[in-house]
C-alpha cells in the first residue's frame with residue numbers, strides 16, 4: 001500500500017497515551033525497561049523501570065549515553081533490516097531488544113526493551129567498563145548486582161511479543177492513514193463534482209430512494225424556483241408537494257428521457273424537461289435517481305433558434321421613401337412600443353412578414369422567439385394541434401410525450417399569423433378565446449397553459465368584406481385589427497421601385513459574385529412602368545434573373561425576363577391611358593398563355609403564390 005504522505009512523524013500518527021500505557025504495562029509485566037524512539041532515535045515516551053546501572057551511570061555520562069544511543073540505533077536498524085526482533089548486547093554490556101514501527105517500508109520509530117542480563121556478569125570486565133565511563137567501580141558493581149538475570153530464551157520471548165505489538169501498531173497507523181487519505185480523496189472528488197455541477201447551466205439533482213435530496217446544483221435550484229437554500233437531506237415531497245412528478249420517478253427508479261414536467265410552485269406553473277437515470281449499487285439494486293433539468297423557456301429558445309423561429313429583419317432592412325411607406329414606417333415604432341395586436345394588410349409580396357419581423361425586433365421581446373404560421377398552408381385538420389399543441393394519445397399518430405403548439409413556442413415572443421383570412425371559421429372561435437384569455441389547452445389535454453404572446457396577423461384579402469360575407473368573425477376581426485398597418489403595393493410607391501432595384505442589384509452582385517454596378521436608363525424606365533402584381537417579391541425575382549443573365553457592367557433591357565420586357569404594344573402607344581386592372585389582366589393572360597395554362601409556372605413567373613393567382617383569375621375573370 002502506497003501513501004502520498006512523505007516524512008510521516010510518529011508523534012503525528014500515533015496515540016501517544018496508548019503507547020505510553022502499553023509500554024508501562026509491558027515493562028511492569030516483564031520487569032524490563034521500555035522506551036519508544038522516533039525515526040531520528042529521539043525518545044517520544046517516558047521510560048519506566050530504568051534501574052541505577054542505566055539511569056545513574058550508563059546514561060548519566062556522555063560516553064555511556066553515546067554508547068546507549070549507538071546501541072539503540074543499531075538494534076532498531078538490525079530489526080528493520082531483518083524483519084525480525086533484534087536481540088543484542090548493548091555497548092554498555094546489557095542485553096537489549098528492539099522492534100521497529102514501520103510505514104510503507106520505512107521505519108518511523110522503534111520500541112526498545114532491555115536492561116537485563118542473560119547470565120551472571122564477569123566482574124573484571126565491568127570494573128574496566130566503569131573506569132572507561134569514569135565512575136566508581138565499586139558502586140558500579142553494586143548497581144550491576146541489581147540487574148535481572150533472565151534466561152536468554154525468555155528474553156527472546158519478550159522481544160517477540162514486543163515485535164508483534166510494534167507490527168500491530170504499524171498496521172494501525174497504516175490503516176488510519178489510508179482512511180484519512182481515502183476520506184481526503186472522497187472530499188476532493190466531491191469538491192470536483194460540486195464545482196463541475198455548479199458550472200453547468202443544466203439543472204442536476206440526485207435523490208435517494210427514500211425521496212431525500214442528496215445533491216442539487218444551483219441551476220436546478222433556480223429552474224425549480226426554490227427559495228430554501230438548504231434543501232440537501234430534506235425530502236423532495238416536502239419541497240415540491242406530495243404529488244410531484246420527480247418523487248414518483250425517484251420512487252420507481254425510472255429511466256426517462258426528456259419528459260415534460262410541470263411543477264406547481266406557489267401557484268405558478270414551472271415548465272421543464274427532465275431526464276432521469278437510476279443510481280445503481282454494486283449489487284444492482286437502486287440507490288436513487290439522478291435528474292437533469294432544463295427550463296422549457298430555454299429549450300424553446302434553442303429550438304426556435306435551430307428551426308429558424310427568429311426574426312432576421314429590422315427597420316434598416318426595409319427600403320422605401322415613398323409617402324405610403326413613410327406612413328407605414330412610423331407605425332412600426334408605434335407597434336413596437338405597444339402590446340396591442342397588429343393587423344398588417346397589403347397585397348402579396350409587399351413585405352408584410354418583413355414588417356412583422358421589424359416590429360418584433362424593435363420591441364421589448366426581441367430576445368424572445370418569432371414564430372411565423374402560414375394559416376393558408378396548414379392542412380385544415382391540423383391547424384388546431386399546430387397552433388395549440390397536443391398531448392400524448394390525443395389522436396392516432398400523436399407523438400410520444402405530446403407536442404407544444406406554435407403559441408407555446410412563441411411564449412415571451414411574437415406569433416405572426418400570416419394569411420389570417422384563410423383561417424377556417426370553426427377555428428376562429430378558438431383563436432379568439434386564446435387572444436382574449438392568453439391561455440391555451442392542448443388537443444387531448446385539460447391543463448390550461450398560460451402564454452405570454454404578442455400577436456401580429458397579416459392578410460392580403462379584404463377582411464372587412466370577408467366579415468360582411470360571413471367568412472370571417474367580426475369579433476375576431478376587431479380583436480386583431482387594433483393597430484392596422486397598410487403596406488401599399490409597389491406600383492403605388494413611385495421612386496421606391498428604383499431604390500429597391502439598386503438595393504437588390506447590390507445584394508445579388510455580392511451573392512452571385514458579379515461585378516455589376518447598376519442598370520441602364522431604359523431598364524429603369526421599363527420597370528418603373530410595369531405594374532408589379534407580385535410586388536417586391538416579383539421585383540426580387542426579376543432582378544435576380546437579370547443579374548444571372550447579364551454580361552455587361554450594367555443591367556440592360558435585354559436582361560429582363562420576357563414577361564416584363566415584352567410589354568403589350570398598346571402600352572407603347574403615346575397618350576393611351578389604360579387602367580391598372582386591365583394591365584394586370586393582360587399580364588396575367590399573356591403569362592398564362594406563355595406557360596400553356598400551367599398555374600404553378602405562371603404563378604412562379606409572376607412572383608405570386610398559386611392561391612393568389614387563383615384569386616386574381618377569379619377577380620379578373622380570366623380562364624385558366
Ligand SMILES: Nc1ncnc2c1ncn2[C@@H]1O[C@H](COP(=O)(O)OP(=O)(O)OP(=O)(O)O)[C@@H](O)[C@H]1O
Nearest residue numbers: 317318319320348349350351352353354460536537
Ligand atoms: N420594403 C422592402 N425592402 C426590402 N425588401 C423587401 C421590402 N418589402 C418586401 N421585401 C422583400 O420581398 C420579399 C417578400 O416580402 P414578404 O414575404 O414580407 O411579403 P408578404 O407581404 O409577407 O408576402 P405574402 O403575402 O405573399 O406572404 C421578401 O424577401 C422581403 O424581404
